[in-house]
Amino acid sequence: MVALLVAALSGLSPARAQESAPVAEPAVVVPAQAQAEAEPEPAPQLRRQGRWLVDEQGRVVIVHGFNLVWKLDPYVPPDSAEGFTEADAAWLAQYGFNGVRLGTLWAGVTPDAPGVGDPAYRDGWQRVMDLLADRGIWMQLDMHQDQWHETYGGEGVPDWAVHRPKVLSLLPPINLPFPMGYWTPENSLVFDEFWANKHQGVDDWAAAWQVAAGWWKDQSHLMGYDLMNEPWMGLEWLSCFTGGCQGAYTRELQPAYEKVTRAIRQVDAKNVVWWEPQQLAAGRQVPTYLEPMAGEDQLGYSWHNYCQDVFLESQGLPFGNVENCWKFSQERTTTALAQAKRINAAPMMSEWGATDNLRAVEIDAAVADRNLMGWSHWAYKQWQDPTTADDAQGMFHDDTDFSSVKQDKLRLLVRTYAQATAGEPLAMSFDAKTGAFSYRYRANAIEAPTEIFVSPLHYPEGYRVEVTNGTWETGQGGRILVRPVVAGTDVVVQVTAR
Known part of the structure; x- marks a missing residue:
């Protein structure tokens, strides 16, 4: 790692840097904040x-x-x-x-x-x-x-x-x-x-x-x-x-x-x-x-x-x-x-x-x-x-x-629909008259939750959520967040009007 840092600072290739770096030089420690500034997170893209x-x-x-x-x-x-x-x-x-x-x-x-x-x-x-x-x-x-x-x-x-x-x-x-x-x-x-x-x-x-x-x-x-x-x-x-x-x-x-x-x-x-x-x-x-x-x-x-x-x-x-x-x-x-x-x-x-x-x-x-x-x-x-x-x-x-x-x-x-799925989508339906929504997906081990947007137009008295093989919680921006109990299982999410 030190050789790579020296190479970056000196303009030398890593191999050349290893040959040229003085053995007695102390290790260069780059603060975590500086590393983060040097290597920004890539922008979200699909x-x-x-x-x-x-x-x-x-x-x-x-x-x-x-x-x-x-x-x-x-x-x-x-x-x-x-x-x-x-x-x-x-x-x-x-x-x-x-x-x-x-x-x-x-x-x-x-x-x-x-x-x-x-x-x-x-x-x-x-x-x-x-x-x-x-x-x-x-x-x-x-x-x-x-x-x-x-x-x-x-x-x-x-x-x-x-x-x-x-x-x-x-x-x-x-x-x-x-x-x-x-x-x-x-x-x-x-x-x-x-x-x-x-x-x-x-x-x-x-x-x-x-x-x-x-x-x-x-x-x-x-x-x-x-x-x-x-x-x-x-x-x-x-x-x-x-x-x-x-x-x-x-x-x-x-x-x-x-x-x-x-x-x-x-x-x-x-x-x-x-x-x-x-x-x-x-x-x-x-x-x-x-x-x-x-x-x-x-x-x-x-x-x-x-x-x-x-x-x-x-x-x-x-x-x-x-x-x-x-x-x-x-x-x-x-x-x-x-x-x-x-x-x-x-x-x-x-x-x-x-x-x-x-x-x-x-x-x-x-x-x-x-x-x-x-x-x-x-x-x-x-x-x-x-x-x-x-x-x-x-x-x-x-x-x-x-x-x-x-x-x-x-x-x-x-519509109520799955915006981001931690797994493979398998089936989805939405009834625009009643707001009844059903979604089935095969969960994987991704840490991030599945995000389902819930329509703000179809549930004037609120809505019920039922999840099979998973759990759910309220997220931000009108979404619910769903996670599987066990990765690899089929998770079913149903949303209905109260």
């Missing part, structure tokens, strides 16, 4: 372990939260009642939302030139991240895009990354509302040229992620990097719609994801990198074709779940029946679990909802519980969203006023 996300204590974390994506220039929410303040972070924590997906857009990260980060953009999001981390809320960073750029009625990439195809650039661009803009020939061709790296687009995207990872690799409560929101595969979109477009994964998506992941790994070897399937897999029952990446064991599978019956109803079109979403949501979840397993990734339903259809929200939340699936609901606030299928997607009628919250929707999303 890692992938099997199909799960685990915290720094090895507990399985299930995330319930929201998307926070400000799609207007400067692509970060302002410090205002409409945007995001300390009051918003407190609101999320109060209702048990322990995760968010933050829209850290390429257009904001490197707005002026490839690979050149904007300190003001970093500072803007750092303010929000600090508020969230102080509340123990996990953060997935999402390089969000919709329809590529404002030129096409969307947002996402910097102005300098827009390269209109030569022939079509002689005409004004077609700017259609979301999502119709994707289906224009020019928008699809722009994506095709991007995937082909025609203008070094993939290289510049990788460079932007390298900047972002360099900024935030040590961020407290980080749960990784979602490389691209809903990637569009270009002119072959019809084959994606009908059969999943396997060739697009092989030729375009997989090589691009691996290139960006390698770029991130040059600056951050530890945090989870999240891959998404092609966009239409969110609303179509089609296969997905991502493959494992050699040598990579910290992948996440970020998938979206949008039942097409709900979309039809939102557009006032016939043939939509929300009850079909039971089957749809379970099929998409089963497909996501299989895809995640194939690429050795932890899955998370990072977008769903986008509706005030209460039955649709109820169905998707119940299916997620049944499959022990973490989620980020779309969306926290409306935030003047320019690329949305309707205007009923936020949690508030007025983004500046917490009292305008959509109460019935809130009651479905605020």
Whole structure:
């Protein structure tokens, strides 16, 4: 130990320090406080372990939260009642939302030139991240895009990354509302040229992620990097719609994801990198074709779940029946679990909802519980969203006023659930009408307790807790803490209203 300390102070290698250190020198004693200052505790972050996300204590974390994506220039929410303040972070924590997906857009990260980060953009999001981390809320960073750029009625990439195809650039661009803009020939061709790296687009995207990872690799409560929101595969979109477009994964998506992941790994070897399937897999029952990446064991599978019956109803079109979403949501979840397993990734339903259809929200939340699936609901606030299928997607009628919250929707999303499990989750259910909750897990020998958040909305007269093969006590922040009597046994926790 002395030789290692001398090496650190002298700049010599340990071997050389052993050769050079005078035998008669007294041992150097470093006070414990100085050692602690020299080696600070690493920030809490989530890692992938099997199909799960685990915290720094090895507990399985299930995330319930929201998307926070400000799609207007400067692509970060302002410090205002409409945007995001300390009051918003407190609101999320109060209702048990322990995760968010933050829209850290390429257009904001490197707005002026490839690979050149904007300190003001970093500072803007750092303010929000600090508020969230102080509340123990996990953060997935999402390089969000919709329809590529404002030129096409969307947002996402910097102005300098827009390269209109030569022939079509002689005409004004077609700017259609979301999502119709994707289906224009020019928008699809722009994506095709991007995937082909025609203008070094993939290289510049990788460079932007390298900047972002360099900024935030040590961020407290980080749960990784979602490389691209809903990637569009270009002119072959019809084959994606009908059969999943396997060739697009092989030729375009997989090589691009691996290139960006390698770029991130040059600056951050530890945090989870999240891959998404092609966009239409969110609303179509089609296969997905991502493959494992050699040598990579910290992948996440970020998938979206949008039942097409709900979309039809939102557009006032016939043939939509929300009850079909039971089957749809379970099929998409089963497909996501299989895809995640194939690429050795932890899955998370990072977008769903986008509706005030209460039955649709109820169905998707119940299916997620049944499959022990973490989620980020779309969306926290409306935030003047320019690329949305309707205007009923936020949690508030007025983004500046917490009292305008959509109460019935809130009651479905605020749930009693296991936030951190010292063991393996086995089964979970919650009845949003009665508040009845049941959870079963196989306990391990982790010293930290299992933490279950208890909804503040469903037990007006209080609640009862029954634990089989374990004990419980009241924790902080609306949680109960559960410990097994014997490690290795199945612990069952039930919460009911009085």
